[in-house]
Amino acid sequence: MSPTSEQLPSLQTLADGCLVLSHRLSEWMSLAPTMEEDVALGNIALDLLGQARGLLQQLGDKAGVTEDVLAYFREAQEFRNPLICELPNGDFAHTMLRQLFVDAWLADVWPLLAATTEDPEVRGVAEKAVKENAYHLRHSSSWVLRLGDGTDESHERMTRALDALWPYRGEIASDAWHDRVAAVLSEATLPVPDRDAWTQRTSAAGWHTEHLGDLLAEMQSLARAHPGASW
Amino acid sequence: MSSEKKTPAWPLWEVFIRSRNGLHHQHVGSVHAVDPEMAVENARDVYTRRGEGVSIWVVPSAQIVASDPADKGAMFEPALDKVYRHPTFYEIPDGVANI
Numbered sequence: 394m395s396p397t398s399e400q401l402p403s404l405q406t407l408a409d410g411c412l413v414l415s416h417r418l419s420e421w422m423s424l425a426p427t428m429e430e431d432v433a434l435g436n437i438a439l440d441l442l443g444q445a446r447g448l449l450q451q452l453g454d455k456a457g458v459t460e461d462v463l464a465y466f467r468e469a470q471e472f473r474n475p476l477i478c479e480l481p482n483g484d485f486a487h488t489m490l491r492q493l494f495v496d497a498w499l500a501d502v503w504p505l506l507a508a509t510t511e512d513p514e515v516r517g518v519a520e521k522a523v524k525e526n527a528y529h530l531r532h533s534s535s536w537v538l539r540l541g542d543g544t545d546e547s548h549e550r551m552t553r554a555l556d557a558l559w560p561y562r563g564e565i566a567s568d569a570w571h572d573r574v575a576a577v578l579s580e581a582t583l584p585v586p587d588r589d590a591w592t593q594r595t596s597a598a599g600w601h602t603e604h605l606g607d608l609l610a611e612m613q614s615l616a617r618a619h620p621g622a623s624w
Numbered sequence: 625m626s627s628e629k630k631t632p633a634w635p636l637w638e639v640f641i642r643s644r645n646g647l648h649h650q651h652v653g654s655v656h657a658v659d660p661e662m663a664v665e666n667a668r669d670v671y672t673r674r675g676e677g678v679s680i681w682v683v684p685s686a687q688i689v690a691s692d693p694a695d696k697g698a699m700f701e702p703a704l705d706k707v708y709r710h711p712t713f714y715e716i717p718d719g720v721a722n723i
Binding site: 429433532535 | 655657666670673
């Protein structure tokens with residue numbers, strides 16, 4: 394069953410999720426396994442940043458502040474991103490599985506938001522994001538397949554990533570999500586963990602992992618050191 | 625940390641991009657990739673970031689057959705003095721319109 398519009402995440406959750414995950418991916422710049430993958434991760438990070446900006450502008454307009462105020466001058470407990478978006482990159486397998494989990498979530502969220510929102514600006518962001526996310530999902534799925542069904546070491550690393558990330562699916566997983574992810578995991582010769590297993594769910598109340606504070610300290614430091622600066 | 629293992633470099637692929645429908649594909653560069661699908665994705669990510677293309681071809685670099693630079697003289701110099709092969713060599717007679 395696909396999620397219904399009542400199950401859509403709030404715009405704040407969506408905007409913060411894209412912003413935080415974008416920053417995480419940007420941490421790979423110059424460190425990815427190949428130059429080509431470096432550029433690919435950069436492209437995905439920029440897509441996510443564009444999606445976050447589009448939504449933060451709308452949220453900022455309603456709150457009477459700029460997108461920058463929302464991105465750079467909120468504290469960790471004011472962020473509503475799903476916890477999985479803020480988790481550290483780990484190794485490349487960990488990053489790609491995290492990406493698959495989030496892309497599989499957004500694959501349902503963006504079309505549903507585009508179809509149900511009454512805000513034309515938000516609809517514009519969502520419609521553009523549908524295409525961007527389709528490519529992200531293809532990219533992350535193909536890497537999970539390659540690494541899961543690759544060498545002994547890549548399979549081992551993917552399995553480790555799965556153990557580490559599965560408890561963070563709760564805030565993004567629907568039945569459709571489980572079906573989508575299970576199909577990729579099976580093809581990648583990886584185990585499909587129990588969908589009813591215990592899961593973290595605290596970001597809606599502003600409770601985050603310890604990692605978000607570190608991420609924000611880096612992401613927000615420049616804007617806070619030079620408030621109002623522009624290019 | 626696991627010990628550093630030398631892995632062979634991924635195969636190289638030549639990338640051709642068609643910038644608009646109706647134009648031909650043009651060589652733009654190369655990418656490394658383990659298979660054709662990854663080569664197309666990498667080409668997309670590296671060479672179409674600014675809206676450069678509507679179509680991508682990738683070809684294994686090893687499949688390109690090239691002329692030998694040492695044969696440059698024999699291959700190309702004979703064409704240099706054949707000026708009559710250029711249309712500009714010929715004077716257009718008076719009375720021929722629309723050229």
